[in-house]
Amino acid sequence: MNSWIETPSQSDFPIQNLPFGIATIPSGKTVAVTRIGDTVIDLAKLEQMGILNNSGFDFGEVFGQPVLNQFIDLGKEAHRALRRRLQEIFSDTNKDQNQKDTLKTSAFHSIDSVTMRMPVKVSDYTDFYSSIEHATNVGKMFRDPANALLPNWRHLPVGYHGRASSIVVSGTDVHRPNGQTLPPGADQPVFGPTRMFDFELEMAFVVGKSTQLGESVSAAQAEDYIFGFLLFNDLSARDIQSWEYVPLGPFLSKNFGSVVSPWIVTLEALEPFRVKGPVQDPEVLPYLRTGGLRNFDIQLEVMIRPDKGEENLVCSSNFRHMYWNICQQLAHHTVNGCNITTGDLYASGTISGPEPGSYGSMLELTWRGTNPLTLNDGSSRKFIEDHDTMIIRGFCEKDGLRIGFGECKTKALPSR
């Protein structure tokens, strides 16, 4: 399928993608949008034009809201109906030139002319720890190299609650956080800016359907409750983290800012890129068992761009490495009756691959600063420096089809 909207050959956004986001368009309105190539399409305008009536769904005012939660809450049937209708309208088999001309003049905006916003109001946010390579690397560095994985790790998808309020959209810059740390060899903590500012390469899924307290979602049903995926940068301050995290987990080392990409790519768009996950040994408990292809082959990259400098590729990883899949994460999260809400975000944890160049954090890439990276401009990095921009990109590619996520970008500003 091709679109009559011009789509650059290596675009993340062919007509097979149709991600959803929220944009402030040149008129100043903030509306729900989708995207083909570099063209942002105003869904509120499409609804007003009556052009979505044929979808079989009444979308009412959902596209005029400042977040996608109401749209997402309409359910999978509505999302699929909209996707089918958008593919009809924007496919090159559409020969209605009048309609196309009207769309171009009233519903299309160049990506450069809009400002992308947080796509959802996040009710609750959970961060998992589901990459075996990442958990092993951290265990080797901070605990026992011979027993790097803790005893529970292969039995359940370890996770913790994170901060919803400080999740921001790509393009939002974040100050280096202040906090307490215990300098090496000291017996009293000191206060000041973190000296170990880090990124974490992650993906997050957006919950598409709410449950009531006491209900569980089985691993088999889980995908019915998942709307789509985002890129996620779980900014971290490693020195604050190592001092604060016992016994209740990471707190101020994480909640100063987390960054999401603006486009939610739906499960439907990712269908062609399903793959089998790693073998789980020992076998997991029955409520965590899943069949079929529950991992996704999504290539991931992290770039660091120093102030006024060029991008440096520092990590190439893949979402397919995840030991625990999204169905297992959601089944585990709700097995005790914990209720979920449309718009919740569930992040993967750092996605590290098996090779050193595929590690998803500076902590691992430089092995806690002992092996600094050298950038193109000759400077070296143990961790992130002020004015460095971190950029995560992600895309799937197969049989000439590329579905991507765009980018998740944030600059480290100096501490306040």
Added chain:
Amino acid sequence: MNSWIETPSQSDFPIQNLPFGIATIPSGKTVAVTRIGDTVIDLAKLEQMGILNNSGFDFGEVFGQPVLNQFIDLGKEAHRALRRRLQEIFSDTNKDQNQKDTLKTSAFHSIDSVTMRMPVKVSDYTDFYSSIEHATNVGKMFRDPANALLPNWRHLPVGYHGRASSIVVSGTDVHRPNGQTLPPGADQPVFGPTRMFDFELEMAFVVGKSTQLGESVSAAQAEDYIFGFLLFNDLSARDIQSWEYVPLGPFLSKNFGSVVSPWIVTLEALEPFRVKGPVQDPEVLPYLRTGGLRNFDIQLEVMIRPDKGEENLVCSSNFRHMYWNICQQLAHHTVNGCNITTGDLYASGTISGPEPGSYGSMLELTWRGTNPLTLNDGSSRKFIEDHDTMIIRGFCEKDGLRIGFGECKTKALPSR
């Protein structure tokens, strides 16, 4: 000051209290309310009657909302103006019999005729760990009795992010959660209902003013950002907790339900009950230093009522025992730029006193089940059993003035 509304002598709710809540009244409407004695007062009706006009504030539609967030967001000046105006109207110095008769017939409801609702939409919820007795008891049981407190504990108010979606109002019953546990001596986990269902006696404060990402709230400013207090029962599953909590903290052992009392008692009402907190040794870092009286003398009780049985007092504690005060908690939480939102809840952590009968959880009261409690009916308890009702009560008393919180009640239902 006395009210012309009948107020039982040991009531938690004299005219000096004036807590805020949300109730569904007999007409079916859900509105903001306050309470004197056993009389619930419809604030939306007072606003409609024009009787609040003299307060100097326009409250608009805030009392017709299903949660108090919009009202709280109006700020301290508005809350204080409303409090002054309510005290004028309901004081026995008010001689306007016409007004009183109208109020009685149109704005008053007996507490038995209304259903109390969640008072706020909780954006983010954090649980601290600020009782030194509780942290010491847990450290003795689970780690090293000789070094029960971890090295960071006296330097910062340890806390972690909890689940906002599963916070429910008093009177909501909660099922015993299922989950993974590692039985003593086993090397493989099993799945099933928790065998260590517990309560945690806590208080929580409600945030009254939002900040932007990157802003900090100093310890000196912190009370400007705090609206009031609730009773809080942080339900816990100890066997799930001890298996899951390393290294990222408690997760499913906590997020199956937490219970709040329906009435938010404001800082203004608690003014007479301020007391000095414990001496902090070693001295804390400058950003955590506070002067004045930052603790509150609030007597706390936990009762267990078996199915069809009587209440048993199992714990008497006091909020004054907290090692870390609320100003320190909020200053710490935001020192890295983490933004807060009106309606956020920040819970204290289990409030244990120095004596065994003052421990705020079954875990501590029965010392991990090794020393069961005997109830009035002769039955014994290591932890909470199915159909047990847990009731937390809290009140301040001084010079003949009693300000209370009512109760925070929940029944343990069998696992699903």
